[in-house]
Amino acid sequence: MKIQILTDKENALLGRRELNVLVKEYGATPDRKEITKALAGELQTSEKNILLDKVNQEYGKHESVCYVKVYNTLDEKKKYETKPKLKKSGEEPAGIAEVAAETKPTKEEKKAASEVKKEIKKEEKE
Numbered sequence: 075m076k077i078q079i080l081t082d083k084e085n086a087l088l089g090r091r092e093l094n095v096l097v098k099e100y101g102a103t104p105d106r107k108e109i110t111k112a113l114a115g116e117l118q119t120s121e122k123n124i125l126l127d128k129v130n131q132e133y134g135k136h137e138s139v140c141y142v143k144v145y146n147t148l149d150e151k152k153k154y155e156t157k158p159k160l161k162k163s164g165e166e167p168a169g170i171a172e173v174a175a176e177t178k179p180t181k182e183e184k185k186a187a188s189e190v191k192k193e194i195k196k197e198e199k200e
Contacts, residue, residue, distance in 0.1 A: 075100045075108070077116050080139070089150040093142045100136060107164060113142060122148050125155060125163050 080094040097109060104112075106126050114121040128141040145151040152160065 075104060075112055077112055079116075088154055089146045090154075091144040093144065095140045095142055096137060097140060098137045103131060103138070106162075109138075109140060110163070113144075117144060119144060120148075122165070123151060125151060125159065127159070 076098045078096040078098065080096055081092075083092045085092055095113065097104070097112075106129070109129070110121050110124050110126050113124055113126075117124075123145045125143040125145070126140060127143055129138050130140070131138040143151075143155075145154075
């Protein structure tokens, strides 16, 4: 797989570089992780700091034009990118799994809550 940088724009306000990249000469369409890994080697940065935003491929051609954001730090990436984009790039946003586990009530809590509701209904009837 060959990579050619078409445009390179520095966005100092958001702490990132925005690139349009041409990816050529591959068999089947590479997945996002393969492209990200190749870009990390080409740009000499960590894979975690790269977000592959879009991959556009024309029918019948063995080349893709990709829009890539390369952040200076991982914290800036998490600060400015949405959770679905982070998840799509293969990175689980920090704390989502923990929050989901904490908010799910246990069987005992559900049973206690239903008993409290029954007691309240009995008191209202009297």
